[in-house]
Amino acid sequence: MSEVVFVGTSDAFGAGGRRQSAVFARGERGGMLIDCGATTNTGLSALEIPRDEVDVILVSHFHGDHFGGIPGFLYAALYADRRRHALEIAGPPEIEARVHALANAMGHHLGNREWSFPIRYREIRPGETREVGPATIQAFATAHQLEAHPQGYRIQLGAESIAYSGDTGWFEALPRAVAGSGLFICECPRMRGARFPSLARGAARASRRSRLRSPDPDPPRRDDDRSARSDRARDRRRRIRRQALSRPSSHSTP
């Protein structure tokens, strides 16, 4: 891989005056835009990255700050760039319907015009691996709002590999999911309970076993985490109570 450019690194609200999520990865066989927030077209323009270099837009989940820029990208490719070569748009199940619904809501209906280039939609489910444009992409489920179909990716682009979390909270299978990647781009808005040493150790351990291995397609969700925490707290209370009962009391003898 020759280059990775962080086009946007803010949260959904433009924190720090930065743009919303988007990373451009340029490989030997083509370029990929990982997420495309509402501000991404402005970012590509400011960074002088031609849209023509983007062969694939890969979407992590259906929040506007991660895929809200796709309708604008398509229209710019058609009218400003006069694009001729194919564009693949890959992402969670429903990717095509979600992009069309978004474009309709924005007043840019996609279905009623002549496109000068083919647009191919590719669904990738957690646990699946797909060849998409210049890359091999493997998806893994993440811990974010379920209705947005959140997932992260392992991306093999030429000789190099990237892991990308998209928005996620901490989950125990994360180190294994990203192990072996040359670069891990982690976007964890809620990291309560995260164990960074565990992440580093787990990733190192797993990467020794395999360079591109199957991640756990079904990590525990936040509700599961919460119930596991309350189970552990209940077990701890029981253990303390048992110890207190079994310990001879200094006040038990007259």
Ligand SMILES: [Zn+2]
């Ligand atoms: Zn999100």
